[in-house]
Amino acid sequence: MEGIRKFDIKNLVLSIDKNYNRAVLDIDSWQDYLDCLCSEREYQKTAIKTAVIYLMSAKYSSINDLAEENYYLNEDIRTTYKTLPHFLRSLQMPNILSGVLDMATGSGKSFVIFGIAQILMSMGFVKRVLVLCPSLTIETELNKKFLELISKADLQSYIPEKFKKSLRITNANNTISANDICIENIHAVYSNTETSIDQSFINSGSDTLILSDEVHHAYNTSKDSDIKKWKEFVLNPKYGFKYHIGFTGTAYCGDDYFNDVFYRYSLRQAITDKVVKRVNYVDEETHENDYEKFQKILHNHNKSKTLYSGLKPLSIIVTSDINSAKILYEDFVDFLVSFTNDNKENVKNKVLIVTSHKDHKANVQKLPLVDDKNNPIEWIISVSMLTEGWDVQNVFQVVPWEDRAFNSKLLIAQVLGRGLRIPKGMNTQPSVRVFNHSSWSKNIRKIVDEILENEASITSSIIQSGTRAQYNFLLYKLNFDKVEQPKFNENYDEVETFDISQPLALITQDERVLKSISYIDTSNKIENVDYQIFKETKTITEVAAAIVNQYKRREKEANIRNLNNELVFNNGETEMDRLPSYDEIVAFIKASMESANIKGDKLTYANIEKINGKFTGLLRKKRSSAGFVNKVNAPEEIKTNQMAKSSDRYTAVKNGMVVYYSSDYKKELSQEELEILEFFSNELPGKQMKEINVYNFKTPSSVVVANKEPETKFIELLTRTSIAGRIDAWIKSRDTGFYSLKYILKRGSRPKEFNPDFFIKIGDNIAVIETKADNDVSKENYSKMVDARKYFSLLNEEMKKTNKNVRYAFNILTPKSYPDFEGKILDGTYFNGFNSELEIKLLEAFNNKNDN
Structure with a gap:
């Protein structure tokens, strides 16, 4: 291990x-x-x-001689390659x-x-x-x-x-x-x-x-x-x-x-020796969409132009394949045109796409010239495996656009390498900013740290043998195929009233907001950067015109409807009698904006979606339409003993994480593992290193690292003697990749994914728990709760069909509800039904609300 x-x-x-x-x-x-x-x-x-x-x-007569000599001298090599023949075969x-x-x-x-x-x-x-x-x-x-x-x-x-x-x-x-x-x-x-x-x-x-x-x-x-x-x-x-x-x-x-x-x-040594640039990369960051991300990338780029005004700073954006590069090129060019008010021809002269595609072959010849201050190119969009061989020195920002362009040591080292060269004549050591995405930052941090030789890291892996290996268990997950079939609007025949005399409750949002990103560099120094972010907006007239144009295109659809079940307006008129005019829609939008204290004539996309949702009844499609639905196959097995490792570096752990390990750790861990655990124990305060009685630590994980207070309190609950005696096993899931669930944040949007924090086995039943802070009432948590409940209800039905006794229950718990959860586990009635305080608040806040 x-x-x-x-x-x-x-x-x-x-x-x-x-x-x-x-x-x-x-x-x-x-x-x-x-x-x-x-x-x-x-x-x-x-x-x-x-x-x-x-x-x-x-x-030496060959590499074999050198390898054999080092095998007997080097304990680390012997640990990695168990036998000399194994080592020699791998050359x-x-x-x-x-x-x-x-x-x-x-x-x-x-x-x-x-x-x-x-x-x-x-x-x-x-x-x-x-x-x-x-x-x-x-x-x-x-x-x-x-x-x-x-x-x-x-x-x-x-x-x-x-x-x-x-x-x-x-x-x-x-x-x-x-x-x-x-x-x-x-x-x-x-x-x-x-x-x-x-x-x-x-x-x-x-x-x-x-x-x-x-x-x-x-x-x-x-x-x-x-x-x-x-x-x-x-x-x-x-x-x-x-x-x-x-x-x-x-x-x-x-x-x-x-x-x-x-x-x-090493890269680490080259940075220390000031042979190459320093590297800093995203530690904490969130953004709502590509439009916001583009703004942050542009801000970083313009900051480099200010800092290094004697040069022409370059930014490289790296994708995983040619198709992604093409799409990104078009989207980014359109963004620069609209955001900077530059004309498209000028922008295209500033953005160079480099791939192996025949359409981009000539662009490769332009690379040697991009450092020239008189050359217009400022942005390079490239496929990850084509980023080598450029002797470009003025790169001050590297953007791995997707995790597939930045998900292995090889790719990370290649991508980092593109921005490392220090421009000739520069006497100071500048830095290159790597704008990776925070949603997968935690997953690649261990790899980045290893390449940069940053520090020690503690890794949670699954014990495969010994006493605690018995706590591995089997989970089941739904397996879907997409099939095409007609979709029927179940609510079509319901009569609804359409009233635009009353303003719609809009979100009071400014067109411009302040957002912050946390970066960490190779010396573990944290830098917080503030960004002024402009939201995507449309004017009132643009929104109203789009609504009118849309329902005019669908006027004929009313002819196929049952005239006894039409949309009814507040004055008693039906959809066949009249539709709201452009002026009425504009007046409605203005009244809604005034009620929400929104100044000016621009609407953010969140409010545009709410307004469009108001007019959904007018724009309903015919009774049925072709679409894709999910067909459920037999549930597939997910084994906890196949869960991937998860690592956390020392700097992150010391900032408030808690490490849990068993009282039998000396029997369970190797000598090297013991040394690292001892290092963490010596460096961290006792409240961050928790040794748990092995009889109460019913998880197959070598160590468990809790990130926030809700997690730490829940692990302490699970390892309490009373609860430990009532459960068979539990596991803290990984943030990504092990058991992900989809949820829809708003109608028409792409599904998002989350991984529930804990799976707890009690007899044939599995409790699936997502932990949150008290009073974390948000639309996102509501969506997670609703869609996860639907998912596990369907899974339970499929388990019945396949004659499996396992049943699942999902809850979002906060520390306020932990005592209630504990009571239901102890009296054996948890699986009869359980609602946490947060779940009730989520239902009260969002149930029956318009999903738009």
């Missing part, structure tokens, strides 16, 4: 033995050359020396001298690649070097850098006299000869056009060095057929390559760190 851990990625880096025969390898004579090449960047010099020693000191490029240099994006990998190539060829260890990369963009940048360095007279003058050679920078269009450094992208290697790869390298791999830039492409799965063959090419026996070094700033296969890294210059 990995459970609780520290972020010690550096402990997985393979150590190179620096005790070697200097007569075999004279790297010390290259010190002046390295000083000129790398200046004061000592980490680059160390990276070059380490790679040269590994390849040419004769200490990406076994049986050759291979390995990876993990260097933060923006730290100058190209200098290291060039230095290794020139030193090894000049010393005669290899005859030729093949530099591979994943794209033409990166190939172009490497070629430019290498030509600059090989032409730099003072650098070349520092090569020791006995090793001086004339080297050539070339590509695979030419035959690769001795003393050539060939730079090529992997697509050209496998293109249909004729290249010199085969004729240059067949049976000559033993004196060729391959240097793969952005090697994580070769190590990870890819849809690109050429990328898939990258590793196959290096290991192809017809070439017999012996030496291969990979370079990356994102040394992850998904979330797993590479196991063949032998040098690491």
Whole structure:
């Protein structure tokens, strides 16, 4: 069980033995050359020396030797890989001298690649070097850098006299000869056009060095057929390559760190050394819609323009796929046009979309120019996997638009990397703002922290063996298919009265509101930023005109209605007699606004929806219409022992969270887990670390972290001896992904999701509990309650049909109702029916109200 851990990625880096025969390898004579090449960047010099020693000191015949040596010296590696054969089998490029240099994006990998190539060829260890990369963009940048360095007279003058050679920078269009450094992208290697790869390298791999830039492409799965063959090419026996070094700033296969890294210059270290920008990202934030989010992104962008007025700051927005990028591009352009009052042509010149789609191919060529202050581009919209190879320095905001663009260590490291480079000539260390969304911020925080090596984190995982594993249990969840069938308006034949003589109760909302976002940076410093947010609005005349136009289009629908059951107006006239005029609607809206103390002539969308809802009766559709309905399949099983882990970092926990663990923790946790738990116990006050009698701690979770007071009080209730004796097991759910329920906040809107906080097993019954603060009366909580009750009622019906005895009850509880809940659990009548005080207040406040 990995459970609780520290972020010690550096402990997985393979150590190179620096005790070697200097007569075999004279790297010390290259010190002046390295000083000129790398200046004061000592980490680059160390990276070059380490790679040269590994390849040419004769200490190792292959990566297998290095891996075996480290396996017996490194406890962390032995913990990760239980046996040496397991470790060796997991190597990406076994049986050759291979390995990876993990260097933060923006730290100058190209200098290291060039230095290794020139030193090894000049010393005669290899005859030729093949530099591979994943794209033409990166190939172009490497070629430019290498030509600059090989032409730099003072650098070349520092090569020791006995090793001086004339080297050539070339590509695979030419035959690769001795003393050539060939730079090529992997697509050209496998293109249909004729290249010199085969004729240059067949049976000559033993004196060729391959240097793969952005090697994580070769190590990870890819849809690109050429990328898939990258590793196959290096290991192809017809070439017999012996030496291969990979370079990356994102040394992850998904979330797993590479196991063949032998040098690491981490992002955290690069930030500390002020080699790259600082990073700060969203810690707490809420927004109602994309319109509001766009405003915050624009505010951040304009703030960067103020702070760095001598430059032209750029913002990058990253999506997960091409279609998302296209949609976002159109929406964002429309937003900038309407919000800034700029014309569309000017805005389009400022926004560049970069994907692999043929329509955007020309845009890739524009990337090298975007830093130029005279270039109009300020915004770049890109697909996540196409964000590499841009040598762009003026990025001060990165926006992962959706969680799929930011949901693994690999993607996060790639996205962060786009904004790390410090502009030339800047003497201070600026920061890049990562505007991720708070709804999934908690889920990615652990990953971000691990990449940035921020701090310790405590992780709740599910115990799979031992005493408390018995508290795992089975849940059931409804499984739906969507089928198309006619929908019938059940309330159609009811007579209703339509009265616009009385004003409608509108929400007193200002067009502009102040909202705050909390950001956290790499030193755990919290920054609160205030934003003036303008709500989307329409004028009274626009709203009234839309209503009139809509019901005019539907006038003929009245002909199919039963004339005895029409809509009746307050003066006794029916829908067939008259409809309200445009002027009447305008007057009604103005009266409603005046009653709600709303000034001006603009309405927010929340009030527009309420007004539209008032006229719904006039705009009713025909008796039935085609639509999709949910067809219920047999309930599916959800096992608690398959619930994903959940982590909370120390900084977050110390700000008021409470950690619960069992009195048997020494038997349940590993040595590493015990050390972290001890660290938390020593650093946090006792009220935040609660040891629970193992006989009362009837949950399979290794530890339980409670976020707010309602959660802490409820866990204390569940672990009380009296209650613990009456329940079989319980589990605190994850915030996302384990057991989500849909709810509709307002009619016509997209469903939202929430995950109930607790599942409690009592015999065949399951209590599903959502905890809230006292008096948290909101439309959202009402919607959650109503839709969750419907859901579990339907689930209970399906359980009966399938002859299963399990029954579910859902409640929203607050601390005020905990004693009542406790009483019903103790007397065994809870499942006969229970209403909390908050639930009654929600019904009184919202039941029978217009859902619009």
